[in-house]
Structures are given as C-alpha cells and as structure tokens.
Amino acid sequence: MTRLIAADEVPEGAVRRVRPNGLEAVAVCRIDGTFFATQDRCSHAKASLSEGWVEGHDLCCPVHDGRFDVRDGRPMCFPATDPIRTFPVQVVDGVVFADLRAARTDQEVSG
Template identity: 40%
Template sequence: MSNFVKAASLREVKPGTGLQVHVQGKDIAIFNVDGTIYATDDRCSHADAPLSDGEIEGCEVECPLHGARFDLRTGENLTPPAWEPVQTYEVKLDGDEIYIAT
C-alpha cells in the first residue's frame, strides 16, 4: 500500500514547468502539463542530469544535457542516449497541495 507524502503546492509548479523536490531522501521532478501533474525521478537515466530543468513538450520531457526524451506518464525512454526508463510516482492532489506516493 502506498504512503503519500506532501511534496509541493500547485502554485509552485506553473503549467509547462518542472520543479525539483526532495521526498524521503530522493530527488523527484514534478511537472505540470496543462494542469495535470506528473512525478518522476529527477535524474536522467543516461547522465544524471536534472529532468526538472528539461523542456516539456506535451507529456514528454527532454533532458537538458544530451536531449534524451522521456514519457512523463510512464517514465519510458523515448530517444537515445538514454536506454533505461525513469521511475514514475503516483500523484494525488488535495486542494492546492501535491502528494507523491513513496
């Protein structure tokens, strides 16, 4: 059973942006895609760059270092040089607060 931890508030993550948060010792990226919130590990599986600094297009984020792309819904790696997916996290909203499953 998942335990949800408060990670951020909606006002901290404007549409089309990412935000790095620290939850239980992990760096997690929270993304706002037209009001839908997604959460993934905040490290590219290729070169450890912060995905929260990447460019968002639709439900994909591009790593700011080498351009690998990941699906924010599934964590699937879509383009090289990343060959491994990133972990995704279940998200719940309670009013203006964002909670992430740990």
C-alpha cells in the first residue's frame, strides 16, 4: 500500500491530486465519508481529473465534462468512453493508502 494523503486534507465531496513518491498522479475523493482513488488523467481529454469536481459518485473532467464513477472507473457520459483505473483504498490512523499496483476493474483502461 502506498501512502497518499492525510484523510483530513480531503474535505467531504472534494477531490485532491496526489503524486506519491514520483509515481503517476492519483485523484483522491471523499464521498459520504468513504475514500476513493483513481488515476488522475482523464481517459478522453488527458486533463487532470483532480481539477474537476465531484457529483454523487461521479468524478467530472474539467475539460469536456466527461464523468467517471469513482467506484469502478466506468465512463458515465460522452465524450468519455474508456474507463479510468481505480485502486483499493484503506484509511489507517487518519492516513489514506492505496494499492497502486492493483486496478479495481478488469476492464482495459486508457492512460
């Protein structure tokens, strides 16, 4: 598991960009008290998803409003058609960790 961010640095309904140990950036969301981690790069526009916003369980791209379900990475509306990677998350002692080696979906992903 890779340390991402202190839990209190991610407000409810928000997304934060984390670049752990020089690895590819990860978007960390808090929705209804649960943390989710996805790739930060939109599979359509290649924009930073952490510069977008959260609506329900959708992470919304700031460029063309593509939306992805943070629970499994599936695209929720056009123009996004390819899923994004999602990662298993654990919170330990107020710190968010993710297994960045394992994607939560079996689908092929872009990016």
